[in-house]
Amino acid sequence: xxxxxxxxxxxxxxxxxxxxxxxxxxxxxxxxxxxxxxxxxxxxxxxxxxxxxxxxxxxxxxxxxxxxxxxxxxxxxxxxxxxxxxxxxxxxxxxxxxxxxxxxxxxxxxxxxxxxxxxxxxxxxxxxxxxxxxxxxxxxxxxxxxxxxxxxxxxxxxxxxxxxxxxxxxxxxxxxxxxxxxxxxxxxxxxxxxxxxxxxxxxxxxxxxxxxxxxxxxxxxxxxxxxxxxxxxxxxxxxxxxxxxxx
Amino acid sequence: xxxxxxxxxxxxxxxxxxxxxxxxxxxxxxxxxxxxxxxxxxxxxxxxxxxxxxxxxxxxxxxxxxxxxxxxxxxxxxxxxxxxxxxxxxxxxxxxxxxxxxxxxxxxxxxxxxxxxxxxxxxxxxxxxxxxxxxxxxxxxxxxxxxxxxxxxxxxxxxxxxxxxxxxxxxxxxxxxxxxxxxxxxxxxxxxxxxxxxxxxxxxxxxxxxxxxxxxxxxxxxxxxxxxxxxxxxxxxxxxxxxxxxx
Amino acid sequence: xxxxxxxxxxxxxxxxxxxxxxxxxxxxxxxxxxxxxxxxxxxxxxxxxxxxxxxxxxxxxxxxxxxxxxxxxxxxxxxxxxxxxxxxxxxxxxxxxxxxxxxxxxxxxxxxxxxxxxxxxxxxxxxxxxxxxxxxxxxxxxxxxxxxxxxxxxxxxxxxxxxxxxxxxxxxxxxxxxxxxxxxxxxxxxxxxxxxxxxxxxxxxxxxxxxxxxxxxxxxxxxxxxxxxxxxxxxxxxxxxxxxxxx
Numbered sequence: 165x166x167x168x169x170x171x172x173x174x175x176x177x178x179x180x181x182x183x184x185x186x187x188x189x190x191x192x193x194x195x196x197x198x199x200x201x202x203x204x205x206x207x208x209x210x211x212x213x214x215x216x217x218x219x220x221x222x223x224x225x226x227x228x229x230x231x232x233x234x235x236x237x238x239x240x241x242x243x244x245x246x247x248x249x250x251x252x253x254x255x256x257x258x259x260x261x262x263x264x265x266x267x268x269x270x271x272x273x274x275x276x277x278x279x280x281x282x283x284x285x286x287x288x289x290x291x292x293x294x295x296x297x298x299x300x301x302x303x304x305x306x307x308x309x310x311x312x313x314x315x316x317x318x319x320x321x322x323x324x325x326x327x328x329x330x331x332x333x334x335x336x337x338x339x340x341x342x343x344x345x346x347x348x349x350x351x352x353x354x355x356x357x358x359x360x361x362x363x364x365x366x367x368x369x370x371x372x373x374x375x376x377x378x379x380x381x382x383x384x385x386x387x388x389x390x391x392x393x394x395x396x397x398x399x400x401x402x403x404x405x406x407x408x409x410x411x
Numbered sequence: 412x413x414x415x416x417x418x419x420x421x422x423x424x425x426x427x428x429x430x431x432x433x434x435x436x437x438x439x440x441x442x443x444x445x446x447x448x449x450x451x452x453x454x455x456x457x458x459x460x461x462x463x464x465x466x467x468x469x470x471x472x473x474x475x476x477x478x479x480x481x482x483x484x485x486x487x488x489x490x491x492x493x494x495x496x497x498x499x500x501x502x503x504x505x506x507x508x509x510x511x512x513x514x515x516x517x518x519x520x521x522x523x524x525x526x527x528x529x530x531x532x533x534x535x536x537x538x539x540x541x542x543x544x545x546x547x548x549x550x551x552x553x554x555x556x557x558x559x560x561x562x563x564x565x566x567x568x569x570x571x572x573x574x575x576x577x578x579x580x581x582x583x584x585x586x587x588x589x590x591x592x593x594x595x596x597x598x599x600x601x602x603x604x605x606x607x608x609x610x611x612x613x614x615x616x617x618x619x620x621x622x623x624x625x626x627x628x629x630x631x632x633x634x635x636x637x638x639x640x641x642x643x644x645x646x647x648x649x650x651x652x653x654x655x656x657x658x
Numbered sequence: 659x660x661x662x663x664x665x666x667x668x669x670x671x672x673x674x675x676x677x678x679x680x681x682x683x684x685x686x687x688x689x690x691x692x693x694x695x696x697x698x699x700x701x702x703x704x705x706x707x708x709x710x711x712x713x714x715x716x717x718x719x720x721x722x723x724x725x726x727x728x729x730x731x732x733x734x735x736x737x738x739x740x741x742x743x744x745x746x747x748x749x750x751x752x753x754x755x756x757x758x759x760x761x762x763x764x765x766x767x768x769x770x771x772x773x774x775x776x777x778x779x780x781x782x783x784x785x786x787x788x789x790x791x792x793x794x795x796x797x798x799x800x801x802x803x804x805x806x807x808x809x810x811x812x813x814x815x816x817x818x819x820x821x822x823x824x825x826x827x828x829x830x831x832x833x834x835x836x837x838x839x840x841x842x843x844x845x846x847x848x849x850x851x852x853x854x855x856x857x858x859x860x861x862x863x864x865x866x867x868x869x870x871x872x873x874x875x876x877x878x879x880x881x882x883x884x885x886x887x888x889x890x891x892x893x894x895x896x897x898x899x900x901x902x903x904x905x
Contacts, residue, residue: 165432167425169422169425172828173827173828173829174690174691174692174693174828175680175689175693175704175707175708176708176827176828176876177692178661178663178687178689178690178706178708178711179707179711179876180711181687181711181712182687182709182710182711182712182713185659185687185712185713185715186711186713187729192687193425193428193429193432193439194425194441195422196421196422196425196427197421198421200529201829202886208607213422214422214423214425214426215428216430216431217425217427217428217429217430217433217530218428218429218431218432218433218738219424219429219432219433221432224818229859229862229863229864229886230861231862231863232860232862232863232864233862233863233864249736263833276873276876277875277876277878278873279862279873279874279876279881280673280862280875280876283711284876299866308785316652319789333420333423334419334420334421335420335422335448353794366479366525367477367478367525367526368476368478368479368481368526369476369477369478369479369480370479370480375821379525379526380521380524380525380526381524381525381526381527382423382426382526382527382530382531384524385498387526392449392476412679416672433705433896439690440675440676440679440686441672441673442669442672443668443669443672444670446668459668460669460673461669461670461672461673461676462676463676464672464673464674464675464677464680464777465676465679466676466679467676467682481747519876532669533831571822579666580667580670581666581667581670582667612774613726613772614724614725614726614727614772615723615725615726615773616723616724616725616726616727617726622793626772626773627771627772627773628771628774629670629673629770629771629773629774629777629778630772631771634773639696639723650701
């Protein structure tokens, strides 16, 4: 199985699929092709959320503002998975979630374009990795120095957790890096979120439509939400903003 | 085969796919993941339109504003199909179209989250139902009382049909519940739609670009349309509005 | 393999998938379903870009403003591929890229609707073509007169190339019909694009974020771009506008 993720929108992902289908019988599963454009950090966050649900697979992930520059192309082995994509950090948070990462660099032969390495470099590499043994992978790649990317950790203290908003999903839920237990232990109580009062609930529907709540999101972190509305707007936060919870 | 439908946008549907792929070799086919958000009625309408085109399959459908509350999780058997989703009516109109529905309730074991039952409850259930015999399904579920959802029927009388707009598609076509024969019998004539005059045509292109028409949509109902434009705007109607046709 | 492309948005493409799955075990791969609405020319452009990456397949492509009129339904054989869609030119540029096209007309039996031939005519035809031998195809179709569509060619002269913008992609890159060599031979130099100065670069990232550049796109043509921005806006061009490059 090869999963595909990118910020390409449409119809460029189909060119990656065509290239892979021309070289491999691997089953293809789309993860997302509307990842926030050229936002390596957001892509890394969502890959970390979603890829661990998959069985062992090759995961092609191309969010690549540096396409055509001398940034390297990587294959990261982690657990029984392999991730293929540009050397800008996008693969690493998911890889660490999947296992203990080993990072390889792929030789980039003269590609057909300098502007679409998804089609010309990474899709062929994903097809090759899918068919390759670990020994072949070792033999056809080289040692890499690579760009890392780590998400900050929240501080949980006495009466206060200090973190930040890592992502906002399409529903408007603001996903923080504050561990879910901070909310899980306080269901039914109220917290001050960046100074403003909000109830802690187990489900969105526990409050009236349009009302704010603090809950534990599906990723296991504290989420700032509105039942049938947008939490990011109601709490006035965007990605990277501080999220301080006091009780 | 397992089909997937939701209002999750992106990339959450990929987590459902990952979970299913981890538990089943079933072929996956996406129906839609941009169903109108948290709009159970719209989702029920579109599932009823699309699912009958499929061969026997398990249909996972998650539009679920009540996620995490005590609403039940259902498996609805209908014909040789099975539908899996929340107990809010979303599955029933499609199920009735596919056969004579039998409704089962799935035991919801302690899920990983209270906010993403698509991943933690319904995707595992769909994988299990896909592999299960009818006897196993019977044994592992329990008798259900369930929420129904039915679309209103139009009244066709002497010189007048009175119905409502059930859905508006992405082209702007306003799909009513008035039976298509009301228009099919009057192609080439003119009708008064909510008092305003419009021609009845077999195809969009029978009128000039930008012009209104009444036609029989692909669902077999009367549709209020504009050639290369939006019928909902031209006729001034939204979902739930009355659609009265007089001749 | 059957690939699917349309301007249907969602969820209508699922009805085509259901119909095909009911008649064929062919593997399905989505190309795009958000092709510019009812824009035959844009669809023809993107199909020409993407379909040649695929191995031999049946390509279903439905952008069809004339649905239900007497426009014919075509199967175009080209190389080891077959393209299925309406007779409005949309299939031809891709077909010529895939091989030497032979155009057949499909008999349109009385379809279930006059408004959704994607489901009622083209999807069944694609399933039939997928399973058919060349002889069967010959026997079940008839000689066609058909609508052609060709993209204009640019003129490259002494110190000047005169072409036009063929498409704008989702990133805002304005893709011209000027051959890529015009830019490839001048990397590091500057050109006047419709009179305005811009550098020629091999990669988007060669200029600062927000800055304009001329580059060779993945399609092999000159592209007017902005690093991390929209080239169409920065160069003030839309599809069909002239693109004159002087050096």
